[in-house]
Amino acid sequence: QQQVKQSPQSLIVQKGGIPIINCAYENTAFDYFPWYQQFPGKGPALLIAIRPDVSEKKEGRFTISFNKSAKQFSLHIMDSQPGDSATYFCAASASGSARQLTFGSGTQLTVLP
Amino acid sequence: DAGVTQSPTHLIKTRGQHVTLRCSPISGHKSVSWYQQVLGQGPQFIFQYYEKEERGRGNFPDRFSARQFPNYSSELNVNALLLGDSALYLCASSLVLGGAVYGYTFGSGTRLTVV
Numbered sequence: 436q437q438q439v440k441q442s443p444q445s446l447i448v449q450k451g452g453i454p455i456i457n458c459a460y461e462n463t464a465f466d467y468f469p470w471y472q473q474f475p476g477k478g479p480a481l482l483i484a485i486r487p488d489v490s491e492k493k494e495g496r497f498t499i500s501f502n503k504s505a506k507q508f509s510l511h512i513m514d515s516q517p518g519d520s521a522t523y524f525c526a527a528s529a530s531g532s533a534r535q536l537t538f539g540s541g542t543q544l545t546v547l548p
Numbered sequence: 549d550a551g552v553t554q555s556p557t558h559l560i561k562t563r564g565q566h567v568t569l570r571c572s573p574i575s576g577h578k579s580v581s582w583y584q585q586v587l588g589q590g591p592q593f594i595f596q597y598y599e600k601e602e603r604g605r606g607n608f609p610d611r612f613s614a615r616q617f618p619n620y621s622s623e624l625n626v627n628a629l630l631l632g633d634s635a636l637y638l639c640a641s642s643l644v645l646g647g648a649v650y651g652y653t654f655g656s657g658t659r660l661t662v663v
Contacts, residue, residue, distance in 0.1 A: 441590075469652075478552075478638050478654030479591065524590050534649040535581070535604050538590030 439527050441539025448515055449547050456542045457509045458525035465527040467534070470499065470510045473522045473541075482523075483510075515546045550574070552641050552655035560661045561629050569624045569658045573641030579603075579649050580622040582614055583638040585657070591638055597622055598644050626660075634662045 440459045448454045458468075466487055471479035485492045485499040485508065492499045498511040512519055525539040553572040561567050573580050579598035583591035593606035597616035611627045620641075626633055636659050640652040 439590075471654075476656065478640075478656050480654070481652065526590075530648070535593040535596060535606065536583075536591070536652065538592070540590050541588070 439525060439537050439539045441525050441542060443542060444540070445543045445545075447545045447547065450516060452515050452546070454512050454515055454519075454544055454546075455509055456523055456525070456544075457507065458527075458539050459505075459507045460527050461506065462527070462529065462537075463506070464529040465537075466530050467528045468499070468501065468508050469526050469528075469536070470497070471524045471526060471538075473524065479524055512544075515544075517546045517548050520544055520546050552639055552653055554637075554639050554655040554658050556658060557656070558659045558661075560663060563629055563631060563662055565629050566625065566627050567629060567660060569626075569637050569639075569660070570621065571624070571639030571641075571655060572621045573639075574653055576643070577641035577653070578620050578644045579642040580616055580620065581640045581642065581652065582622070582624045583640065583654075584608070585636040585638055587635070594624070596649070598642075598649070603649075629662045631662050634660060636660075 469484035470482045472482050473479045483494045483497045487503045496513040501508045522541045526536040528534045555570045581596040582594040585591040595614040596604035600616045614624045616622045636657040638657045640654045642649045
């Protein structure tokens, strides 16, 4: 019940395309859903995060859509650029003193020039 | 401002040996968490510490231990290394407000290879 399932495993789009990465969860105690971007040799960096009281959040070219009833959330990258090529991870955590992150398995995105 | 600092960046150890990884959090951050990232997978939670106490522990064997020092830096120790311990070990620092952890900033990690 602690898992976060992420798809697809890999994604290739042309520059300007809109890649969409999906995640699903089972634990209804999760109340914080961040997305991380990771480049080779670096740690994950927070991109954008959402709480379940909203259905959508935009920050620049990144948008999270959240469907609480389906227990699903997704990341959309508008006007994707070659510099967006990286591995993207969804994650979830529940309130509490530790607030540990449970990560998805990652999506390797390639944006072709 | 310095980010999360981890040392060493790379390490090669032999099966059965012991390893110590170090992490310095962002100034003002009092919580440190450790994650293990096996190649091709998402990070997995190992430990969280703040105020020098363990606040959370993931599903890892007792060969894994950690501690936090008065200056909020932290060490992760792994005993009796196995080949399967080969991974990128990530440290993340967080603010603590009202007893709750806010935000994670990850370091670049320590790449451990066990041969």
